[in-house]
Amino acid sequence: MNIKNILLVSPMYRDLQALIENVAPHKTFRFMPEEGLAQEDISWADALVSFNLKTDYDYSTVKWVHSLGAGVDRFLHKKDWNQEILLTRTICSFGQRIAEYCLSYILKDLQLHDRFQEQQQQKHWVQSTPKLIGEQKVLVYGTGEIGQMIAKVFSGLGVDVYGVSISGKEKAGFKKVMTVDSHFSVLDEVNYVINTLPLTERTERLFDGVIFNQLSNAGFMNVGRGASVDEAALLQALNVNKVKFAVLDVFELEPLPKSNPLWNHPRVQITPHISAVTTPSEGAACFLETLKNIDENRALTNRVDTHKGY
Incomplete structure (x- = not known):
């Protein structure tokens, strides 16, 4: 050429x-x-x-x-x-950047940062025991370069990392890789869900009520593409505690319109598409x-x- x-x-x-x-x-x-x-x-x-x-x-x-x-x-x-x-x-370095981005929010949750910050503001001295990351289960959608780096970083900390891909082919760092059609049985077991998938016809609106309603108070992080998520279904899952919190770095419309209700939800963290610059x-x-x-x-x-x- x-x-x-x-x-x-x-x-x-x-x-x-x-x-x-x-x-x-x-x-x-x-x-x-x-x-x-x-x-x-x-x-x-x-x-x-x-x-x-x-x-x-x-x-x-x-x-x-x-x-x-x-x-x-x-x-x-x-x-x-x-x-x-x-x-x-x-x-x-996208994989490393995204792995560290996701790790930071998971550690924030496990170490009870928000709880202790609130107690500090109220001048309350109440002890709570943080959880260990090695006791957690993480489900990563997408097992390409980025997903594999997340699996490497997290599995190195003792995390059980499960993967979801179109093929279901096993990849290093994952305890098990499943297909999009065969992974539903693990959804209620995982503590955190990370989406790294590209946007295709198969992944558009993949994260809908069918997936969110099978979670058990899990954290959800989207660093893939915004159009993979049904925002109304995510908000509903947050409101009924199927999703514990959401960290969203990508959106179908960017910048995110000021009228979008995600801005004001108390358990949604928004970042301006910076997880992998x-x-x-x-x-x-x-x-x-x-x-x-x-x-x-x-x-x-x-x-x-x-x-x-x-």
């Missing part, structure tokens, strides 16, 4: 330009924010590098699209993709490695199966 003209569209385009342009002098680049993007720029390009563009564009003239994030649903979900166009994604240095490094592999006709470990959506 001959890649000469490369269009890079990102809010951090200036940082990426400083890291990339001089490293690949044999290529011609355009770096810009989305506000300055026109269809003519895409028509000029052999390759588009971007993530989560707000407008639908015609990519039929490019040879390669590279996502600066782990997700590619903005390019694929409910869209017809030209199978002749190569699609790759960024692989970097792409830093300029990591984004540039993955892009340059992928570009080199394409130029040298090497295998691409970050190639997306556009039929599966990940």
Whole structure:
């Protein structure tokens, strides 16, 4: 594949330009924010590098699209993709970042931070015993790179980590991996549920009343995609204590509208899609490695199966 003209569209385009342009002098680049993007720029390009563009564009003239994030649903979900166009994604420290993000909220729960903070405000001295993380069961939806890193970190702390995937194929770090259709029997046993799944037709609204109603006061964390969750079903599950608390980093609409009731729920923690940010240095490094592999006709470990959506 001959890649000469490369269009890079990102809010951090200036940082990426400083890291990339001089490293690949044999290529011609355009770096810009989305506000300055026109269809003519895409028509000029052999390759588009971007993530989560707000407008639908015609990519039929490019040879390669590279996502600066782990997700590619903005390019694929409910869209017809030209199978002749190569699609790759960024692989970097996402797994470690998300594992630490989720671990922080689980430890906060087990160590009774909120209870002791409230007692401090009331000047009450009442002892309660925190729980041990090694006594917990965690169910992770998605057993790819991110899910496997969560399993590695948590199992290293003695946690029983169960996984859910489309195939149900066993993966390192998981005590057991089940399919989406065969995992319901463990739902009432787990203490925490973590969603890392990509958005596909199969995962859209996956977390509905059927799943939430089988939980037994479990914590729920969504670091995958917002559209995987039926928000009304989640709110109902919170209100009847099927879900103990929810930590939500991703939403179907971002920024989350101020009118959304999730903002005001006392047992919902909202973060602004920061559990696995792409830093300029990591984004540039993955892009340059992928570009080199394409130029040298090497295998691409970050190639997306556009039929599966990940």
